[in-house]
Amino acid sequence: MLGNGPSGWSALCFLLLAAAVSFFGSALSMDETREHLLTKEKMMQLGGQLVLNIKEERANEKLMTLKVTEMKEAMKTLLFPPSMHFFRAKHLIDRSQVFNILRMMPKGAALHLHDIGIVTMDWLVRNVTYRPHCHICFTTKGIVQFRFAHPTPRTSEECPKWILLEDYRRRVQNVTDFDDSLLRNFTLVTQHPEVIYTDQNAVWSKFKTIFSTISGLIHYAPVFRDYVFQSMQEFYEDNVLYMEIRARLLPVYELSGEQHDIQWSVKGYQEVAEKFVETHPEFIGIKIIYSDHRSKDVTVIAGSIRTAMGLRTKFPTVVAGFDLVGREDTGHSLHYHNRALMIPAKDGVKLPYFFHAGETDWQGTSIDKNILDALMLNTTRIGHGFALNKHPALRAYSRKKDVPVEVCPISNQVLKLVSDLRNHPAATLMATGHPMVISSDDPAIFGAKGLSYDFYEVFMGIGGMKADLRTLKQLAINSIKYSSLLETEKNTFMAVWKKRWDKFIAHVATD
Incomplete structure (x- = not known):
């Protein structure tokens, strides 16, 4: 039957x-x-039912000619960037004509980003660490820490000695080498990723250490505001006009050591975004998805849920909802936190969820069931959803409910879920037209910038030879459709994007 x-x-x-x-x-x-x-099959794939106008068809023909040329060359040389680790492939991507076109393309929105992994680390090293009163500490565990203070930060068992960075640089023989060493501490980038990061535990260990290292720089109040501004600047330059940022809203401090509360930070995001829009009127803005770490006890998360409810009430145009962040395989499952996550529903309060779910390659575990529980908790989007293909009923349910997957290909590869992006599970989702958006997670930590590198990996690798301008257009439209903006705001955003899209198409079609 x-x-x-x-x-x-x-x-x-x-x-x-x-x-x-x-x-x-x-x-x-x-x-x-x-x-x-x-x-x-062509009609079933993502964007397959879009009808291109004459100019778009002409642009598509030129784009696909370049794409086919690059892919045929890769078949001869076996140097195909999506099949290679991003750290080895980046210099090849930078030389790609297809990539240069994707950089020009208006990509809409970036909907899966983390607060302290989105500004290029070179900016942190060359700009922030050169500011007055910046101190450095080499901890007893061999981890680099930073703190702005005057005269000096307080010492601790972990940091027994703080050194003014200005003085330290005067003592080193080669300042450039020292700055390069800082850069290596701020990213996962290495020439031999397969050797350095032998397994997921190794890469996640370094990943978490980086957040600890750069936190003291980014959460200094003057830097915090500049950092938010710089993040918008870098994504705007990459033709992204709107951002949704998972933010833990850790305490921001002043030179005196005074700490600001969470509301101060949210207001800071709001004010900086308004300032940025004044000089970049096409930029739509940013929203915050308040987040806490999934490793915490359920009672702590319950408190964070209530904080999120309060923030959303006070800042309805800034705070989009709530998420649990951190490595899924070693953190608590959504089901474990179910009692806390049901608080808004029990209180009759709407708090949208944007859950990380399925960022794992373990099947049948409690962590693997995060996708199920995310959908049961009415998540607005599924963060990563790498394991979704292993759950056909959930895949059908998410499609029926029009719950998109936030695909972050470079992140999935660097954090060792998949080595060859042609084998990424999103390939099946794209082939069947499943709702999805593309984002870049923590691009700065991966040595990337903005959103274009992830679009390249999707367009060339995950989408294969079948992905064309229709695919790219649908992904950009999806980023607007599945954002947390109000419908009126989406309509405004779509009009701005369409104007940029038409200009882009005219350029590609005629140049």
């Missing part, structure tokens, strides 16, 4: 396909049947 579940649906599809093949086999030639099925 054919039911309504995924197995019944698959059986029905198989019978219909068999009947169609049988019919076409008798009524049409094999070539005609083949073309019919290929056309059907």
